[in-house]
Amino acid sequence: MNVASHQPAIARRVLVVAIATSLSAASPAWAETPETADKVDLDTISVTASRIERTTREVPAAIAVVDxxxxxxxxxxxVKDAIQGTPGVLIDSKNGGYDVRLVIRGAGQKANYGVREIMVIRDGVPMTDPDSFSRFDYIDTxxxxRIEISKGPGNLYSSGAAGGTLQIISKSVFDATNRVKLGLGTEGAESYHVRYGADINDSNAFSVTASRRVMDNDWRHWNKFDTNQVSFKHGLMLDGGGLWxxxxxxxKADIQLPGSLDKALFDEYKRTGEVDDTQDPWKHSGRYSKIWFFNSRFEQSWGDLTFKPRVYFNHWEHYHPVTGAINDNPGTNVLGTDLELNWNHHFIGDSTLVGGVxxxxxxxxxxxKYKYADVTTGFGGRITSTLSDRPGDLMQTEDTLNTLYGFYLQESVQPAERxxxxxxxxxxxxxxxxHTDQIWVYDYGSSTYVYDPLVYDTKKSFNLFSPRLGVTYRLSDTLxxxxxxxxxxxxxxxxxxxxxxALDASTARNLEVGIKGRADNWTFDLSVYQTKVSDEIVSVLDxxxxxxxxxxxxxxxxxxEFSGRLRLGKxxxxxxxxxxxxxxxxxxxxxxxxxTFDRSGNQLPFTxxxxxxxxxxxxHPSGFKARVQADSWSEYYVDNANSDTYKGFDFVTNLMLGYEKGPHxxxxxxxxxxxxxxATEVKKxxxxxxxxxxxKYxxxxxxxxxAMLTYKYTF
Structure with a gap:
């Protein structure tokens, strides 16, 4: 079942090249040689892989930084808009909202909603639950x-994340840049953002930000999202160089989640670019959440010792209609702390010990959980469609307590200069x-609600061990x-x-080697890896x-994995x-x-x-800038049986044109x-x-x- 794109791949290649050629013809700068180019710093600082500020070339791991x-x-x-195209990272969204499907090196593909097996962090605070479920409704994009992506297991920030760690670093309260942004686009897209910050006195600073993002997405039924976010930040410079x-x-994040299409509906979408239905009976899925988030961090050095404690609290609630039930969570309280201590000392050369609890x-x-109140039924009472997301009879109540505690330790040494x-x-x-008090359950076989009163408790503990050894050798000034x-x-x-x-925790062991190059006119990262996973948790469609x-x-x-950039002219x-x-x-x-079926030797699906x-x-120095990027995925299997494939896509292209003059x-x-x-995803x-x-497909x-046009005024 190789589903071809509606436009030949060769035509897209020609058009991509034509765009690049026309842009290059717009300026004589193309003829300038690399030797005349202004020197720039092509390396960036990363803290995610090791909790130590380093340039990416010094990090003994595969890491990507979006600046x-x-x-x-x-x-x-x-966030897809920033990190799509990163090698080894598969990301897409069903509606352009905060709902993303994120897979890093095959980890995360089992998630039907949200992100799993990948630690998502914002300013050092985990956005990932102790059970590995991550959400992006917290994030003001x-x-x-900057965004840092550390690929593979063994990250000091990550408590049991086999795929890697994605850290989102927000703008500092001490950033003196204030701005107003207004954006309007197709599909009813609107984006508004304002930031204002100032110094209260020589030691105190504050900033206030407010953002709103909306998209109607009329190309699909039940596909809107609407988010509003407000933030207040405060910074205090302490005597002795401390920082608080x-x-x-x-x-407040509201998102509608459209269902899947069968082949007939997908063919309609390919012909018209629009589709008004879904094959799923659950036509009113969504997630409507409210989140309060507090984060406070302190940093103080005493000679060679630096103490970095952090405490955070968030409260979130949601109304979440999904397959067979409507989840109504009146509130989850999350309290956490991370107490980090760094010690610079001499041990087989200059060394830094990072530890914490x-x-x-x-x-x-x-x-x-509630039944859907408004449904249509067919033979045998089978639910054939929802008519609204209004809650009906109570299905169950539940109390959940997830607790995670641990410690980490890392010695970084420089035994010789290189x-x-x-x-x-x-x-x-x-x-x-x-603790679950169940009254009704939704039975997938009969597509009906079944009375099944039951009270049960699930108590389980897991010990998670994540060791890591990394070595970097400076081969030359550039490699x-x-x-x-x-x-x-x-x-x-x-x-x-x-x-x-009966599920067990899985264990991922990764061996990786690579080379990184940084020069004035080129930069690249190349890595080769093998990850063995025992007891991998696999999703099965039944x-x-x-x-x-x-x-x-x-x-x-x-x-x-390879990523590289090359200067072609000034x-x-x-x-x-x-x-x-x-x-x-x-x-x-x-x-x-x-x-039972033996799948040994088969390829993992969606890879x-x-x-x-x-x-x-x-x-260009005049203020004009442009960027074109084309992404491709080859075919992949759509089930664990490897019974069929989806073609993927060729040269899906994004274009950016910009102009900047003074504050505008x-x-x-x-x-x-x-x-x-x-299709962003096909399953069978x-x-x-x-x-x-x-x-069933x-x-x-x-x-x-x-398309979107955005205006920014900086002051």
Whole structure:
């Protein structure tokens, strides 16, 4: 089932080249040689991989940093706008809102909603629950300074994240740049942002930000999102060089989640770029949340010692209609702390010891599930469609307590001038205590609600051990070699434990080698890795689209990643990104409808063997700038059985044109320039029902072409 794009790939290649050529012809700067180019610093600082500020070339791990310049040139309705095209990172959104599907090196693909197996951090505070579930409704995408992506296990920030860590760093309260941004676009897109900050006195500073993002997305039914966010930050410079920063923010994030399409509906979308229905009965899924977020950090040095304590609290509530039930959570309280201490000393050369303890408690009381009140039914009372998201009878109540506590330690030494060695580990203990008072359940086989009163408790604990050894060797002034050996344990989510209480934590062990190059006119990162995962938690689509979870015996993930930029003239940069992924089940017995199938030797689904992107950037002293990027994914399997494939997509192209003069800046962006109609994800389920084996496909269409014009005034 290779579904071809509506436009030939060769035509897109020609058009991409034509755009690049026409841009280059617009300025004689193309003819200038690299020797005449202004020297720039092509390396950036990262703190995510090791909790120590380092240039990326010194980090003994695969890491990507999206800087402020790249962020300012994107629509930033979604974090996808900034990080798409990063090799080894698969990200897309069903509606352009904060709802994203994020997969790093195969980790995260089991999530039907949100992000799993990847630690998401904002300013050092985990946005990921102790059970590995991450949300992006907290994030004001207009208040981001940079994004750091550390790939693979073994991160000091991450308590059990097999895929890696994504840290979003917001603008500092001490940033003196104030601004107003207004954006309008197609599909009813609106973006408003204002930031004002000032010094109270020589020691105190504050800033206030407010943002609103809206998109109607009329190309699909039930596909709107609307977010409003306000933040207050305060900073205090203490005597002796100390620093104390705090933030209090509020977010209200409403998003409609459209369902999947069958082949007929997907064909309609490919023809017209619009679709007004979904094959799923649950036509009113969504998530409507309110979040209060508080974060306070302190930093003080005494000679060679630096103390960095942090405390955070957030309260979130949501109304979340999903398949078969409406979740109504009146409030989860999250309290956490991270107490970090750095010691600069001499041990086999200049050394830094980083250590700390961490604690987090997520407490949810009186969370409830309800039936859908308004539905249509067919033969045997089967629910065929929802008519609204109004709650009906109570299905269950639940109290959940997730507790995580641990400690971390890392010694970084420089045994010789060219060598840098990181050796450390993190240990965490995660505890689940779930009390459920069940009245009704939704039965996927009969598509009806079944009376099944039951009271049960789920209590489970996991010990998570994440050691890491990394080595960097400076081969020359422009080249660094690195190697790393790391491990991370990955716990199941509480929702997965409810489906299968026998689930074990998985363990990912990663071996990686690579080379990084930084020069005035070029930069590149190349890495090769192998990740062995034992007891990987795999999602299985069963009867009626019911997602269950099982432990695979072992998976083997081999890959290569390359990203590079090359100066072509004084004002031009060309970029290339490529990832090769060979992810295979070595041992896996999949149970479907009570039958067991051997999937050993099969490829993991939703894993394109090849992922690549091309980009071209131009920046002129007059203030004009341009950027074009084209992304491609090769075909991938749509199920664990490897029974079918989806073609992927070729050269989906985004264009940015900008102009900046003094305090004024205009940015015009077009995403999906050639209006490709393709799927962000395709899944297939095969299950036994009504005396025979049934097949069902699930298509999730990508957004068609969108455009936005943004004006920014800086003061």
């Amino acid at each position: 402020e310049k790249r962020i300012e040139q994107a629509q930033m309705m979604n 207009q208040d981001i300074e 920063e705090s933030e209090l923010s509020y977010s 961490t604690f987090r408690r997520d407490d949810t009381r009186d969370s409830a 060598w840098l060695v990181d050796a450390g580990f993190r240990f965490d203990r995660s505890e689940f205590d779930i 660094n070699l690195f190697a790393s050996l790391a491990q991370a344990d990955q716990i199941p989510a509480d929702s997965e434990l409810k489906k299968n209480s 009867t009626g689209g019911d997602t269950t979870f099982q432990n695979a015996g072992e998976t083997d993930k081999k890959g290569l 004002r031009w940069w060309a970029g290339l990104g490529y990832a090769y992924s060979d992810y295979k089940f070595e041992e896996f017995s999949e149970v479907i409808s009570g039958f 394109p063997r090849h992922q690549y992107n091309l980009s071209l950037e131009y920046d 800046a205009l940015v015009f962006t077009i995403d999906n320039l050639f209006d490709d109609h393709y 389920s095969t299950y036994f029902a009504m005396g025979s084996w049934q097949e 699930y298509y999730y269409p990508a957004s068609p072409r969108t």
